Amino acid sequence: MKKNLIGLDRDELLTEMSEMGESPFRVKQLWQWLYNKGETDFDKMTNLGKPLRQKLAENYMISRPRVVVEKNSSDKTRKWLVSFSDGEQVECVYIPEEDRGAVCVSTQIGCAQKCAFCHTGTQRFKRNLTAGEIVGQFMVARDSYGEWPTPTDEVRYLSNVVVMGMGEPLYNYDNLIKALKILMDPEGIALSRRKITVSTAGMADNIPRLATDAGTKLAISLHAPNNEIRNKIMPINRKYPLEVLLEACREYQALLPHRQYITMEYVMLKGVNDSLEQARELINLVKGLEVKFNLIPFNPWAGCPFECSDMRQIKKFAEVLEGAYYAAPIRVSRGQDIMAACGQLKSSFSENRNVPQS
Ligand code: SAH
Numbered sequence: 001m002k003k004n005l006i007g008l009d010r011d012e013l014l015t016e017m018s019e020m021g022e023s024p025f026r027v028k029q030l031w032q033w034l035y036n037k038g039e040t041d042f043d044k045m046t047n048l049g050k051p052l053r054q055k056l057a058e059n060y061m062i063s064r065p066r067v068v069v070e071k072n073s074s075d076k077t078r079k080w081l082v083s084f085s086d087g088e089q090v091e092c093v094y095i096p097e098e099d100r101g102a103v104c105v106s107t108q109i110g111c112a113q114k115c116a117f118c119h120t121g122t123q124r125f126k127r128n129l130t131a132g133e134i135v136g137q138f139m140v141a142r143d144s145y146g147e148w149p150t151p152t153d154e155v156r157y158l159s160n161v162v163v164m165g166m167g168e169p170l171y172n173y174d175n176l177i178k179a180l181k182i183l184m185d186p187e188g189i190a191l192s193r194r195k196i197t198v199s200t201a202g203m204a205d206n207i208p209r210l211a212t213d214a215g216t217k218l219a220i221s222l223h224a225p226n227n228e229i230r231n232k233i234m235p236i237n238r239k240y241p242l243e244v245l246l247e248a249c250r251e252y253q254a255l256l257p258h259r260q261y262i263t264m265e266y267v268m269l270k271g272v273n274d275s276l277e278q279a280r281e282l283i284n285l286v287k288g289l290e291v292k293f294n295l296i297p298f299n300p301w302a303g304c305p306f307e308c309s310d311m312r313q314i315k316k317f318a319e320v321l322e323g324a325y326y327a328a329p330i331r332v333s334r335g336q337d338i339m340a341a342c343g344q345l346k347s348s349f350s351e352n353r354n355v356p357q358s
Pocket of ligand 1: 115117118163164167168169220265296299
């Protein structure tokens with residue numbers, strides 16, 4: 001099979017080009033075709049010269065994940081079920097704000113973390129996604145909105161990336177970093193590090209490295225004010241308990257050359273983690289860190305053992321945090337009608353799942 005150019009970083013592209021006897025200058029040109037213009041046809045790469053175009057077409061392909069279905073929500077959220085070359089599938093979502101928006105990408109097929117409230121945890125972990133498959137999800141979104149060549153920051157519609165889809169990004173670290181570097185390259189897709197958020201269940205070992213390797217925004221799926229509760233709902237907490245996780249967050253902030261908040265995600269589970277006393281415990285827990293909270297109303301799924309907290313309780317919980325001068329917005333659930341909301345990424349098209357699909 002021909003090698004896919006999408007997902008190769010600049011060094012790898014340079015190696016490929018020098019093996020073909022081409023000058024390093026070609027890498028720059030090719031890079032711009034691939035990631036700035038989004039070109040998929042070698043023949044249209046007019047500044048490359050016909051013999052090179054032919055050689056490229058003989059040896060390489062430029063391919064994206066295949067879009068199996070596209071769904072549009074009444075609230076303008078758009079979701080794609082995409083399929084990779086081995087037939088494995090993930091869903092990606094575009095969540096528009098007023099004049100811009102975020103593409104939510106996945107990093108693994110299934111997930112090994114088994115957080116009790118997350119639907120992905122019921123799906124068997126199959127494999128890591130490659131850098132090309134991660135970047136490819138964003139490129140599919142750009143294809144869908146016709147957002148090529150890369151627009152300037154002011155006018156772009158697909159302005160942000162949130163690594164909050166299926167899988168634990170920090171357990172697919174090398175491919176994640178490679179993908180982030182491709183997304184951030186100024187001559188290509190050109191997303192600034194401030195427009196990318198990596199969300200982790202708490203794989204503490206790789207958190208400080210992320211500061212120096214990518215420097216993106218960081219979100220932590222905190223979800224509990226103490227180890228006792230966190231152990232019950234997030235098995236990863238047994239390996240990386242809160243004190244270790246928060247220390248890694250401190251290191252992350254110390255390593256960044258600029259000030260940046262860490263977002264503490266907190267899924268609101270009725271009677272589990274939503275009391276006002278727990279809100280106060282939470283304030284104590286994050287002391288010394290620059291954080292803001294993001295309260296996520298729990299999205300139930302068939303067979304899950306939790307209920308979402310009442311909205312009144314969520315608001316009171318937010319008020320306690322705000323009383324201590326923390327931002328604590330309540331996340332508005334988007335794309336409910338197309339099952340695009342947090343923790344709902346799943347598809348009746350997929351096979352080999354451990355639970356029946358609703
Ligand atoms: N593994 C990463 C990223 C994927 S999950 C992480 O854990 O951060 C993205 C966010 O959705 C996480 O905060 C996760 O805890 C949350 N989430 C998962 N299932 C959910 C559900 N059913 N309702 C609301 N949020 C959920």
